[in-house]
Amino acid sequence: MNNRMTVFIISKMLGVEGVLLLIPAFVALLYKEESALHFVVVSGVLFLIFLLAGRKKPGNRRIYKKEGLLIVGSAWILWSLFGALPFFLSGSIPSYLDAFFETVSGFTTTGSTILTDIEALPRGMAFWRSLTHWIGGMGVLVFVMMLTSLDDENSMHLMRAEVPGPEADKLVPRARTTAQILYAMYFVLTAVEVVLLLFGGMNFYDALLHAFSTAGTGGFSNMNASVAHYDSAYIDGVITVFMILFGVNFNLYFLICLRKWKEAFQNEELHIYLGIIAGAVAVITIDILHQYGNVMRAFRYASFQVAAIITTTGFCTADWNLWPELSKTVLLSLMVVGACAGSTGGGIKVSRLMILLKSIKQETKRMLHPKAVTIVRVNGRKVSGETMNGVYIYFICYIMILLGSVLLVAFNNFDFGTTFSAVLTTLNNVGPGISLVGPVENFSKFSGLSKAVFCVDMLVGRLEIFPYLLLLSPELWRRKF
16 A cells, blocks of 8 residues: 555645635635635645645655545545535534535535525535535546646546446546546536526526536535525526536537537437436326426426436425325436436436346346357447446445445434435435425434434445445455556
């Protein structure tokens, strides 16, 4: 284990967070809020850590996969621990555990909240809360790589551990350049959404916060009623479209930029992703038609909620706790499916489900024709045995974590819908669930143990299990691989 290089990278990462905290400090100063001081204090502490451990690069800069896993797993925890301090020190969230929950929910782009009155937050705190979504959406280490210089081979170990999906691909040979391209596309899409929301009547502050939350597919709003506060079909439409766009694999946008239209639009995962959205919207529109009186209103609310759930954004324009059971079941199913690999969305990912279903089909053919040679292909390319094994193990671990978390949260003695959906929505980084954690509810009622479980689930779900799973393996600390 190259401890010095590990500490160096983590210290540099904390230094970047210290710089980022100055942004909400500036916002707080603009609105003449005392909370600016708390951001500056935490920023100073982080900058001091950087000066002590992150300025001088070690002589041995070589890191292996195990260091990459340790760095990524530690980075998300440390960013959340320090990122929670402004909420706690300012008294905006009096309990540190609650502040940690809110920050983890922000960085992992989950969007679950313990706040009962969001509009009471100071402007600087609300800005930081939504900014965590924007940073966490593409990945905190990807963000650090975009800004700082690590050698390319080391950077790729970090990307593989953090980028969502069965595989992490480089858009170009250099990992840092890949990170910069990803963030350039991310920034442009965010900026376009801000402009369109301004046309819809939002002020710049509100538009920026909602664009941050849409881009990160997180769902934090600065309004208690979320997007429903604006009661605007135009705003609903803009956010719906951008939630779907941010749920698409960013590699496809790169292909479009290179004018490889055919390769981008023939992507299998994209077809299935859009097909699931279309099917779910059609079913829910028909199911809730009697509640909204006409097709267009039913379609408006159905399409928004389907986009919010499958992309794991979690915004709401309606209390779908009051919808028929079929609609709620469809939405709960979409929580599991999630968005595309390589997007900012959470969930299992459409690509994993594709591989799993094709594997089942392959095994069925093998049983019928034992001598036949069958291959699982996605987008015309053979899926490696390593990737397939990773998918199988992911599903097994996912089910075990889900069931274990449900058992622990059950000590709160809430109804099953509340308990199960609370775990499901945090593990898949969605935000709202059903019953007592529905779209107009919050997580403040849970015990400290349950909130800690939810924090673990959010982190494990965002990093897709393996980094934290491997960190618990004794073998990880003994050999290089």
